[in-house]
Amino acid sequence: MEKYDRVFELAKNRGFIWPAFEIYGGASGFYDYGPLGATLKRKIEDAWRRFYCVGEGFYEIEVPTIGVEAIFEASGHVGGFADPMVTCQQCKESFRADHIVKETMEIPDGLKKEQLTAIIKEHDIRCPECKGPLGDVYDFNLMFQTWIGPGQKKKGYMRPETAQGMFVDFPRLLRFYREKLPFGVTQIGKSYRNEISPRQGVIRLREFTQAEAEVFVNPQFKNQHPNFGAVRDLALPLWDENAQLSNGPVTPMRVGEAVERGTIANQYLAYYVALTHKFLVWVGIDPARLRFRQHMRTERAHYATDCWDAEVMLEGLGWIEIVGIADRTSYDLTAHQKRSEVDLSVFIPFEKPLKVKKTVVTPDMKTIGPKFKGKAGKIMAALKAMKPEELDRPEVRLDIDGEEVVIDSSLFKHETAEVDVNGENVIPHVVEPSYGIDRILYSVLEHAYDEEIVQGEERIVLRLNRTVAPITVAVLPLLSREPLTGRAAGIAQTLKNAGYFVEYDDSGTIGKRYRRNDEAGTPFCVTVDFDTIEDGTVTVRDRDSMAQVRVPADGLAGLLSELLCTGRPLEGYGKKV
RNA sequence: GCACCGAUGGUCUAGCGGUUAUGAUAUCAGCCUUCCAAGCUGAAUACCCGGGUUCGAUUCCCGGUCGGUGCACCA
Numbered sequence: 001m002e003k004y005d006r007v008f009e010l011a012k013n014r015g016f017i018w019p020a021f022e023i024y025g026g027a028s029g030f031y032d033y034g035p036l037g038a039t040l041k042r043k044i045e046d047a048w049r050r051f052y053c054v055g056e057g058f059y060e061i062e063v064p065t066i067g068v069e070a071i072f073e074a075s076g077h078v079g080g081f082a083d084p085m086v087t088c089q090q091c092k093e094s095f096r097a098d099h100i101v102k103e104t105m106e107i108p109d110g111l112k113k114e115q116l117t118a119i120i121k122e123h124d125i126r127c128p129e130c131k132g133p134l135g136d137v138y139d140f141n142l143m144f145q146t147w148i149g150p151g152q153k154k155k156g157y158m159r160p161e162t163a164q165g166m167f168v169d170f171p172r173l174l175r176f177y178r179e180k181l182p183f184g185v186t187q188i189g190k191s192y193r194n195e196i197s198p199r200q201g202v203i204r205l206r207e208f209t210q211a212e213a214e215v216f217v218n219p220q221f222k223n224q225h226p227n228f229g230a231v232r233d234l235a236l237p238l239w240d241e242n243a244q245l246s247n248g249p250v251t252p253m254r255v256g257e258a259v260e261r262g263t264i265a266n267q268y269l270a271y272y273v274a275l276t277h278k279f280l281v282w283v284g285i286d287p288a289r290l291r292f293r294q295h296m297r298t299e300r301a302h303y304a305t306d307c308w309d310a311e312v313m314l315e316g317l318g319w320i321e322i323v324g325i326a327d328r329t330s331y332d333l334t335a336h337q338k339r340s341e342v343d344l345s346v347f348i349p350f351e352k353p354l355k356v357k358k359t360v361v362t363p364d365m366k367t368i369g370p371k372f373k374g375k376a377g378k379i380m381a382a383l384k385a386m387k388p389e390e391l392d393r394p395e396v397r398l399d400i401d402g403e404e405v406v407i408d409s410s411l412f413k414h415e416t417a418e419v420d421v422n423g424e425n426v427i428p429h430v431v432e433p434s435y436g437i438d439r440i441l442y443s444v445l446e447h448a449y450d451e452e453i454v455q456g457e458e459r460i461v462l463r464l465n466r467t468v469a470p471i472t473v474a475v476l477p478l479l480s481r482e483p484l485t486g487r488a489a490g491i492a493q494t495l496k497n498a499g500y501f502v503e504y505d506d507s508g509t510i511g512k513r514y515r516r517n518d519e520a521g522t523p524f525c526v527t528v529d530f531d532t533i534e535d536g537t538v539t540v541r542d543r544d545s546m547a548q549v550r551v552p553a554d555g556l557a558g559l560l561s562e563l564l565c566t567g568r569p570l571e572g573y574g575k576k577v
Numbered sequence: 578g579c580a581c582c583g584a585u586g587g588u589c590u591a592g593c594g595g596u597u598a599u600g601a602u603a604u605c606a607g608c609c610u611u612c613c614a615a616g617c618u619g620a621a622u623a624c625c626c627g628g629g630u631u632c633g634a635u636u637c638c639c640g641g642u643c644g645g646u647g648c649a650c651c652a
Contacts, residue, residue: 012587024626026625028643087579508614546613
């Protein structure tokens with residue numbers, strides 16, 4: 001953890017990250033982003049928006065972080081993650097408490113943990129592995145629970161992922177996108193998981209930020225991503241299931257080939273794996289410390305056909321998952337359709353209408369109604385569900401709530417006609433790239449962190465990507481006295497007016513100020529010296545090479561704009577110093 | 578949640594049953610300074626929280642919080 005310690009020390013010193021609630025002793029799994037950290041995070045999120053919202057055309061939505069119980073009943077988070085657990089005091093193995101008890105006796109479902117503890121004590125139920133004594137039963141649900149409104153009538157949960165909000169809004173989103181697939185929606189926001197014992201510092205948080213995209217696609221066309229050509233030849237470091245099983249290496253493979261060979265299940269999934277690679281490198285993840293690992297069949301959620309994690313190498317922590325890209329199929333929408341009883345399918349028109357024979361039954365409800373009263377509705381439904389040949393009889397026998405009802409053929413008409421079927425209703429599949437912003441932010445810091453020896457002194461420098469660095473440019477008078485200070489302040493103001501995040505600093509020697517900005521990751525330092533007063537030129541210093549060029553102060557805003565857009569080295573501009 | 582270890586200025590640290598609680602670095606003010614943590618002067622800032630033992634606790638004991646390590650957990 002040595003590297004982590006050094007990065008975290010810098011993060012605390014320079015105002016990137018620190019423990020939350022420090023004056024009250026803190027709480028594990030919670031961290032604050034300080035001035036530079038919050039700015040860096042926002043810039044990473046903005047880069048993400050540039051890829052997903054601007055690039056892919058997926059609009060961003062924002063839904064409450066608290067959800068009503070039904071959402072998480074449908075998603076499986078309530079039932080699946082509210083298990084009573086018990087730990088063996090001897091071998092420390094954990095078990096489902098109710099399962100252990102059920103091996104010995106019949107018990108009803110839904111017993112409270114106190115009741116289960118009592119039963120275990122009473123019947124001296126022991127650890128099935130080592131026969132050691134069991135501890136008290138405790139509830140195990142990763143969701144934070146709360147009550148909506150006064151009293152305890154309406155349960156609410158802090159969302160454990162942002163995804164559910166986008167599934168729940170599906171009918172409105174479908175209308176917004178004018179009822180056509182495919183379309184995508186994104187959300188950047190906080191999610192909450194009440195981890196039992198978060199470790200690994202900022203890697204495992206109880207409150208964290210996710211950036212997720214849900215791409216709704218016709219399952220028939222998962223192999224026809226409209227923009228696949230743009231990524232087809234990109235080589236990705238893939239570590240598929242077979243390679244993992246055989247302890248094989250991570251192999252670079254072109255995206256197109258990965259789909260053709262079936263390494264990645266379909267074009268849509270592969271496209272977002274590729275887009276993830278582009279994004280991560282763009283915000284400053286070292287490609288040499290990045291790989292894509294396929295989920296093993298056994299670790300995949302039962303509904304997911306294929307799932308790939310982007311993992312980064314962090315020193316002392318190993319390979320850490322920072323993005324998951326999953327084909328969730330129609331699982332989520334189907335679950336919400338069932339629980340909410342709202343139709344979440346999309347009408348997909350056929351290219352040519354299909355001619356289909358259809359039987360239309362018209363019951364004579366004027367007679368059936370008064371005669372059968374309360375059962376009339378069910379009789380109508382039963383008649384309409386009958387096959388044509390069953391209706392061609394003098395009388396029809398129906399089973400209504402276990403009772404036989406005989407309907408004379410005079411009580412309904414039926415005719416079979418050929419009708420046009422113009423399309424079908426399909427529940428879309430969902431391809432979901434899910435990004436852990438906090439982990440990405442820390443990884444960016446660690447991958448940018450560098451120490452080097454300059455003239456016998458250690459230099460710490462954050463080699464952040466120019467576009468995500470919190471401060472874009474520092475303006476420094478060579479000496480802290482007039483007329484340099486006044487001129488520098490003026491230049492700083494001009495750059496602020498141009499929209500840049502500018503730091504003006506005249507405290508201490510010039511060397512010290514360079515180093516301060518190196519630690520903050522500021523890519524450029526503009527220095528105002530006596531030549532500036534004479535001829536209006538300044539020096540611009542590159543953080544990484546420490547090289548300087550001399551350019552006219554008037555052109556600074558334009559120069560910065562070009563440096564940020566093109567990513568070209570500073571050395572190509574102005575006169576070398 | 579269990580076991581072991583730790584917690585001292587912003588940061589990194591020395592140390593002790595009674596100290597004016599080290600040192601470095603960072604910060605602020607001033608002097609000096611014509612490009613990479615220079616120098617001088619001064620200032621401000623700390624014993625994680627709660628109980629106990631004791632004349633006296635930052636120091637010893639107990640509990641908690643936070644952090645580290647191992648186990649468990651991480652859909």
